[in-house]
Amino acid sequence: MASPIVRFAPSPTGRIHAGNARTALYNWFFAQKQGGRFILRFDDTDEARSTREFADAIEEDLAWLGISPDRIERQSLRLASYEEAAAALKAAGLLYPCYETPEELERQRKRRLGRGLPPVYDRRALKLTEEERAALEAEGREPHWRFLLPNFSDDPFATVRTERSWDDVFRGPQSVDLASLSDPVLVRGDGSFLYTLPSVVDDRDMGVTHVLRGDDHVTNTGVQLALFEALQATPPAFGHHNLLQTEAGEGFSKRYESLSLAALRRDGIEAAALAAYASLIGTGQSVQPVNGLAELVELFDPTKVNRAPARFSVGELKNLNSRILAHLPYEAVAERLEEAGVRGGETFWHAVQGNIEKLADAAFWWRVVRDPIEPAIEPEDADFLRQAAELLPEEPFDETTWGTWTQAVKEKTGRRGKGLFLPLRRALTGATSGPELRELLPFLGRPNTLARLCAPCSGTETP
Incomplete structure (x- = not known):
């Protein structure tokens, strides 16, 4: 069997957080365990929000974790490939123009719900004549383009149950009924691409063999499998792991700046602690101290990842951080201790390492023994x-x-x-x-x- 090729595809619109790290780590473990390759692919087609500074910061965060991509790609440099794919779908009648405003779509959704129908798009744009389209465009309306899902026999207005199934790397047999979904918008009115089409085109062109991501993408997988078929491409294998939640039970997002890798690093969290905690919670494996990613690669088993979301506790992370520091050899921290002004060498490190939560605490104790302090005397x-x-x-x-x-x-x-x-x-x-x-x-x-x-x-x- 050929070596796997995986990809981690963040949007450079902010710093990545511990939830993103979980996905990156699982892809890295999968590739390393089977002698495969890891692609870092920036989903940067949103020109208004994507920045090179955030992309560079993501590379820095991954390097801190110990992840070194075999290849780096940027979707902003591949727009011609997406245009070509869109043109092919249009020519095949599988990408059709729609002119409804967001307000009109919301009214349609509510009407369907009121009639007891699923709130999916009813494909009314397919009934527009050339003259009606021209009249709408004369009003200044720019069409967005929807992918016609293959969930019917002859009449696109008479959908039938149409399953797309796969053997999920994490979850086992899975399926999605395309008849339960709206035709997805692939191209916005301004001509920019949404996530789905570039992702499929890139996976096809880059030879991606396994797509490992959060389970919030399960439904997307059914659509993407249909899109691979429409583009006459062989789909990769898919895997969907459980997501991390905050201690309050909320989903991770970039608004939780305190849970970004940059913030956790500033707070003194070791890369090994973050990698171990982010990848082992919510699995059948015990959360345990490790010396580096090589140990986690050996522990990685997709079949042991739970279905339910995992609660991310900063307190538990700090505890694990302390346990890791307690066993780190002096050679692993010597340079950083020197930079922090700690001159006590290996003997001092062994004296304090069992009583610190973060490496900066070693510098605190060095100041305690070397600088004047205020004794606490009763x-x-x-x-x-x-x-x-x-x-x-x-x-x-x-x-x-x-x-x-x-x-x-x-x-x-x-x-x-x-x-x-x-x-x-x-x-x-x-x-x-x-x-x-x-x-x-x-x-x-x-x-x-x-x-x-x-x-x-x-x-x-x-x-």
Whole structure:
């Protein structure tokens, strides 16, 4: 069997979000698992809203995820191919002009509903004579063009059940009854193309073998199968995965800027965390930390993707992010830590990585141990901390210093448990929780530790 060719076809009208990432990742996994190719195809025929800046940003987001397209295409450069296909459909009588305004179409829809009929277009434009069309165009009306679905025998006004079926990569056997659908508009009144025709022409011309996308496109697949037939082209296999929803149960859209890959990246989400969470939720696979896309490729199984939508929780994503950071080797983050001003090397990374939610937190803890802070000292702990300062060992400090020191403090003061450790943590870090102090103490050093323990010792000489 030939290697598969898949495509991810975003509109460059905004930044892609986690829901888009799910589709891109599934296509990437499918191609990688079978030695196939991945096409990034920009659906940029909407000149008013599509920008090169958004296209470049989408490429950047995919690269951050670890997706490197084998080929990049832009529909705006292929308009001649769509014009040729439209001309062929017109010549075959399968693309016909319609002149109704949106308001007229809405009235027609309501009338049909009122009569108990399905709200599909009734093909009245097919009854127009040449003279009637000319009169409408003389009024200034520009026709939009509908594709005549093959859902009738001889009379296009007497539709019959006409199924288009396929074996869905994710959902198994599927079918759509073309008689339940309106003839889709393929060309707008201004001559621009809607999504359907360019998509089919591109899939045909680029040799796409598998179209993997969200299940909001299931109905579109029936139309596209009919359009492939009309263009005498072999259709690809289709697969429709479940969609992501917000925690409120709403569908993802570009208006949720906080769920864009750019925003999640700014918030400190690791690419591996986003890729794992976006691809594993709503499946039979457990959401788990991974080191990269190669592990997710091995886990990918279309048959384990659920039918129901999956709720995307930012809290769960952050938790997964923390779990991934807790196991990242120093080599994977060394350059980024250096850029953030963290100079503690591998030892410091291992000291803090189990207590951070995002990489920037490592820089926070570096500032805690190296820069002046405001110790959090309760008045009743001042004498205790002075005694602790008197017992602080001489340098050099290592990971055994903390245990040796606190044992001595325990014996001298009689404090133990929370009463012993919490005041020390507050004084040394200004916080009530964080990385193990036995690992931070060598980075704090003796002078810094003494200064924080004796912060309330007004007028008292530092031991």
